[in-house]
Amino acid sequence: MKDSKKAQKSRNRVVDRSTFAEVGYPDTIEEQGDALSQVLRLVRLRGHAVIDGELGALGEVIFPPGRASFLHLRDGEAVLVPREGGPLLLQAGDSVLSLHADGFTLQDGSSSEGTRVLKAKISFRAGHQTQNVRWAANSDIVGRFLACAFHFDTGPPGSFIVGLPRLIHIKCHNGRIPQWLDAISRFLIDEAITAGPGSSILISLLIDLLVIRTLCTWINGRGKRLDGLFGLRDERIGRALNAIHLNPAHGWTVESLAEIAAMSRSNFSDRFTASVGVPPLRYVTRWRLTVAADLLRAGKLKVMEVAQTAGYGSEAAFSRAFKAQFGYPPRDSRRLADAEASVSENPESD
The missing domain is CATH 2.60.120 (Jelly Rolls)
Structure with missing residues (x-):
């Protein structure tokens, strides 16, 4: 219960982005370039x-x-x-x-x-x-x-x-x-x-x-609209997604995202969920964990450091959320990355 309260509290604050920068994750919007690049950089x-x-x-x-x-x-x-x-x-x-x-x-x-x-x-x-x-x-x-x-x-x-x-x-x-x-x-x-x-x-x-x-x-060919990646036709929801991808370390709330979309909180939440398939804060969590997985696979940070960077108040809360999304604990990330690299270099025939 305590971990849950800490995790909830962490979502309402701005997360320190310096750790992202230390491992090569861009710190400012100017360095980040565009949201499409932020999504594609994680596609391996x-x-x-x-x-x-x-x-x-x-x-x-x-x-x-x-x-x-x-x-x-x-x-x-x-x-x-x-x-x-x-x-x-x-x-x-x-x-x-x-x-x-x-x-x-x-x-x-x-x-x-x-x-x-x-x-x-x-x-x-x-x-x-x-x-x-x-x-x-x-x-x-x-x-x-x-x-x-x-x-x-x-x-x-x-x-x-x-x-x-x-x-x-x-x-x-x-x-x-x-x-x-x-x-x-x-x-x-x-x-x-x-x-x-x-x-x-x-x-x-x-x-x-x-x-x-x-x-x-x-x-x-679609006018560089990031929302096209998600099959969205709602430009306002696309703006919110763009903001999340550009700055995953920010302490996003439904209110702040609704403001970017120029919508009321309730209307934004309903339309975001209908368009993307999950509620806004759940999507923010999913994206943070995806970025966190990338950091862990790089092997430059400890689990607790990545947990704090992703906005979690404890390693235990982060580990539970991470395993729920990816099916394995964060501590296994580097080992799995090394194993996959080995298989790629030495493939076995069926």
Whole structure:
């Protein structure tokens, strides 16, 4: 009970941000830049597969569910059929990001019912693997593509992923592939094919770069509105989220957030909960714990120091909240981070 009162009291004060700055977390709004960067800095990926593929006429490639994936149609034309929703026509240069790991099918758009379809199922098993695959009938290639499979590191970004569209489609305008996409794709394919010492971590970083850059491109196309990350259409709620992400160490209250949103306390609370899925202060807690998890995984601070930085009056209260969100105690964060890094460097085959 005492811990609960201390935790409640800590939410009503401004938390000392100096500890964030000591471990590289920006202290001022000017240093922070933008809220999107603050969200994306906590998104860490682990790449599993790189596929340099060719799709043949009447061909169909099945991408199974279970892994998030990125697909870039390097040339030609194809149709992407998601497990839910209508088909997407992909043209040369288009990219598709599937963060919910639903799986999808890539097929020749000219195929029709009753036509024999050549099928090939890609398995995104654990561990890095590279596939150079060709599904073509009589060398009749209708499209070439790059595909990557990955999963998110522990310390998940919570609502960030949950609220995103199931498929993010980035169209290539006027058939001109962005220079950054062409360069990273070629580099990734080359690194995957000529894999050597250090390639494992480099491939993961390149996949990370592709995903983050694609997300930034999508956000920029929406007028740089951070609320788009959460599927929100309420600009006022978006302003409150922006403030939380820019300054997680602040002692936010419903009143202070409602003021930023230019709304009454009760109206703000109701609309925030309806839009984001959780009440305002619960979201503030979730975001603080996500940032705290990042600090713990860096291994530069003790648990009590991170607890105080996150606004908790005791290590016990912080530990309970942390375990409730992530499923493991804060003291295990560094060990888990080291174990994951080891697996990434030395993947085992199924």
